[in-house]
Structures are given as structure tokens and as C-alpha cells.
Amino acid sequence: MTAEFCAYAVLAGAYCVLVLHYFGGWLLILYQSDRRTYAGVALALIVFQGVALEQLTRVPLRLLGRKGRQDRTRSR
Amino acid sequence: MNFPISGVHIAPVYLVALGFVVGVLGGFFGVGGSFLAGPALFGLGLPMNFAVGTDLAHLVGKSIVAARRHHTLGHIDYKLGLLMVLGTLPGVECGAQVIERLKKTAHVDLVVGSAFVFILVAISSSMAWEGWSTLRAGVRPGSDRSAFDGASVWMRRFRVPPFVRLPVSGIESVSVWVIIGISLVGGFLSGFLGGGAGYIRMPSMIYLLGIPTHIAIGTDLFEVIISAGYGTVTHALKGNVDILIALIMHTGAALGAQIGASLTPYISGLRIRLAFVPLPLLGAGIIIHQLLSKR
Numbered sequence: 001m002t003a004e005f006c007a008y009a010v011l012a013g014a015y016c017v018l019v020l021h022y023f024g025g026w027l028l029i030l031y032q033s034d035r036r037t038y039a040g041v042a043l044a045l046i047v048f049q050g051v052a053l054e055q056l057t058r059v060p061l062r063l064l065g066r067k068g069r070q071d072r073t074r075s076r
Numbered sequence: 077m078n079f080p081i082s083g084v085h086i087a088p089v090y091l092v093a094l095g096f097v098v099g100v101l102g103g104f105f106g107v108g109g110s111f112l113a114g115p116a117l118f119g120l121g122l123p124m125n126f127a128v129g130t131d132l133a134h135l136v137g138k139s140i141v142a143a144r145r146h147h148t149l150g151h152i153d154y155k156l157g158l159l160m161v162l163g164t165l166p167g168v169e170c171g172a173q174v175i176e177r178l179k180k181t182a183h184v185d186l187v188v189g190s191a192f193v194f195i196l197v198a199i200s201s202s203m204a205w206e207g208w209s210t211l212r213a214g215v216r217p218g219s220d221r222s223a224f225d226g227a228s229v230w231m232r233r234f235r236v237p238p239f240v241r242l243p244v245s246g247i248e249s250v251s252v253w254v255i256i257g258i259s260l261v262g263g264f265l266s267g268f269l270g271g272g273a274g275y276i277r278m279p280s281m282i283y284l285l286g287i288p289t290h291i292a293i294g295t296d297l298f299e300v301i302i303s304a305g306y307g308t309v310t311h312a313l314k315g316n317v318d319i320l321i322a323l324i325m326h327t328g329a330a331l332g333a334q335i336g337a338s339l340t341p342y343i344s345g346l347r348i349r350l351a352f353v354p355l356p357l358l359g360a361g362i363i364i365h366q367l368l369s370k371r
Contacts, residue, residue: 012327012328013088015327019323019324020079020088020324023320024079024320027081027319027320028080028081031081035312035313035315036313038312039308039309039310039312039317040309042309042312042317042322043133043136043305045319045323046133046134046136046308046322046323047136047305049137049323049327049330050136050137050139050140050326050330051140053137053141053326053327053330054141054144054330054334057330057331
């Protein structure tokens with residue numbers, strides 16, 4: 001289970017670097033020049049990430065639940 | 077790492093860790109975690125207006141995760157959630173306008189910080205008092221009954237039409253104005269202090285409307301998606317959102333929210349409320365420390 005969480009942490013870390021590297025400059029220009037588009041893009045990005053990560057985080061959680069059930073069965 | 081929009085240097089690992097902690101608390105208590113996220117962002121060096129707006133943005137993504145989980149558990153009263161939006165949106169706009177006025181006077185950190193501390197201490201004290209009174213009244217900790225149940229009966233005596241029936245929440249009849257009034261206050265605090273203001277709306281739904289704790293948690297999270305979404309847009313238009321910080325915080329919050337929401341069915345309503353008591357005080361402590369160290 002630790003491996004799944006480590007994999008999630010690595011993915012999250014890589015994602016952070018990518019977001020800062022590729023989106024940072026573009027979002028700053030948008031923030032400074034067109035606040036309306038920035039507001040729309042900001043909302044769209046966080047909603048998209050919310051839906052995407054909801055799907056992604058189900059995997060480690062499902063594995064956690066499966067492992068818990070296996071442990072309980074073994075202890076019986 | 078430099079965040080060019082807000083102009084602050086914060087290590088992303090702090091943001092992911094903060095997001096994770098706030099996510100677990102948010103998913104578990106049904107509140108967005110702004111009682112901790114806003115003060116913590118302020119503590120990391122973000123100006124208060126950015127802390128408010130950025131916290132709202134990260135909350136949108138996190139609430140989607142937690143609300144989906146509560147939807148599968150059947151803990152969301154959609155009718156109540158949509159009615160609450162009618163009061164929340166004007167409230168959020170009023171709160172954001174007050175922040176805008178304060179930005180011009182250069183006292184935004186002090187005024188918002190002080191108001192935040194007052195609200196957090198009041199919430200914590202009232203929930204501690206309620207929990208203590210409930211235990212003294214002989215209600216078992218495993219029960220979802222409250223010593224303040226009388227308050228919801230009193231609120232239902234407010235007979236100004238139109239009325240609405242909320243079968244999912246077990247309410248036969250309640251004035252729509254009571255729901256809108258509660259959500260208007262929550263919306264104002266959301267726009268003014270950031271987050272979803274679940275720390276005020278969740279107790280209000282439980283004590284004033286008499287909604288079961290688990291339904292209040294799920295419905296609050298659903299309502300937060302809409303109100304925080306609106307708050308994100310209005311604060312972004314005013315230049316108060318650093319979306320890069322929100323996106324990075326949310327990577328931790330997404331996992332935390334799933335874990336937090338999965339824990340709620342195993343713990344009773346009264347225990348959830350009692351466990352909530354020290355958390356607003358922690359947020360208040362961070363703000364006081366930051367305000368004093370800035371002087």
C-alpha cells in the first residue's frame with residue numbers, strides 16, 4: 001500500500017513541477033492582461049483537476065479497502 | 077519556489093502537505109477546512125486577500141472529490157443545497173466587495189485576521205458548549221441527538237411562506253427564508269474570510285435546521301462547489317487568486333478528501349462535532365501569531 005501512495009506522491013510532485021514550468025508564465029501574462037479570461041481559466045483548471053484527481057485517487061483508496069478486507073479475513 | 081502571480085516564495089511540498097491535512101479534515105467534518113487553510117496560507121506569507129481567494133479556488137476542486145464520495149453514501153440533500161445557493165451567492169459577493177474596500181485602506185490583513193479569530197473562537201466555544209451540554213443531558217456519544225435540538229424547533233416556528241419539505245433531511249416543513257438567511261450569512265463569511273464557510277453553515281444546518289450531521293456534511297460540500305466556484309471567479313476578477321498555489325494544494329487535498337470522507341460512516345455525529353472543537357482554535361492561533369509577528 002505504501003508503494004501506491006509513494007507512486008501518487010511522485011506523480012503529484014512531477015505534476016507540480018510541470019504546472020509551474022508550463023503554466024506559470026502563461027497564467028501570469030493572463031493575470032496581468034485579461035482578468036476575465038484568467039478567472040474563467042482558473043475555474044476551468046481547478047474543476048478539471050478536481051474531476052481528474054477524483055478518478056486517480058480512487059485507485060489507492062480502493063486498494064486500501066481491499067487490503068483491509070484481506071487483513072480482516074486472514075485474522076479470522 | 078517562486079509563485080509569480082502573488083509574488084511569494086513557498087516550497088510546493090508545504091502546499092501539498094497543507095492540502096492533504098485540510099483535505100482529510102474537510103472530507104471528514106464536511107467543512108472546507110478554510111478555518112485552517114486560510115490561516116496557514118497567511119502563515120506561509122501569502123497576503124490575506126490572496127489567502128482568501130486562493131483558498132476558495134482550491135476548495136472547488138477538493139469539494140468535487142469529497143461531494144462525489146458523499147453522493148455515493150447518500151448523504152446529500154440536493155433540494156436543500158440548491159435552495160441554499162440562493163442565499164450564498166449574494167452573500168459571497170457582499171463579502172468579496174468588503175475585501176475590495178479593505179484593500180484600498182491597507183488594513184485588510186488586520187481587519188480580516190481579527191474577524192477570522194473572533195469567528196473561529198466563537199464557533200469552537202459554541203460547539204464545545206453544545207457537546208458538553210449534550211453529554212450532560214445523558215445523550216449517548218453514539219447518538220446523533222443534540223442538546224440544542226430545541227433551537228431547530230424554535231426556527232421552524234418562523235411561519236413566513238413559502239415553505240418547503242425536505243424528506244432527505246427529515247424535515248416536514250420549513251420556511252425558505254430561514255434557509256436563505258442561514259446561507260446568506262455563510263456566503264458573506266465565505267466571500268469575506270475565504271473557504272466555504274462550512275464552519276458556520278454546517279453547525280447552522282445541524283442546530284438551527286435540525287438536519288442529521290451526516291446529511292449536513294454532504295449537503296454542505298455540495299453547496300460549497302457552487303458557492304466556492306462563484307467566489308473563485310469574483311475574487312479572480314479582483315486579482316485575489318493565485319491559481320498555481322490552488323492547483324498544487326489540491327494535489328494533496330484530493331487524496332486527503334477521499335480518506336476523510338471514507339471515515340465519516342464509522343463515527344457518530346456527536347463524536348464528529350466534539351472532535352471538531354479544537355480545530356478552529358488552531359486556525360485562530362496561527363492568525364494571531366502571524367498578525368503579531370508582522371507588527
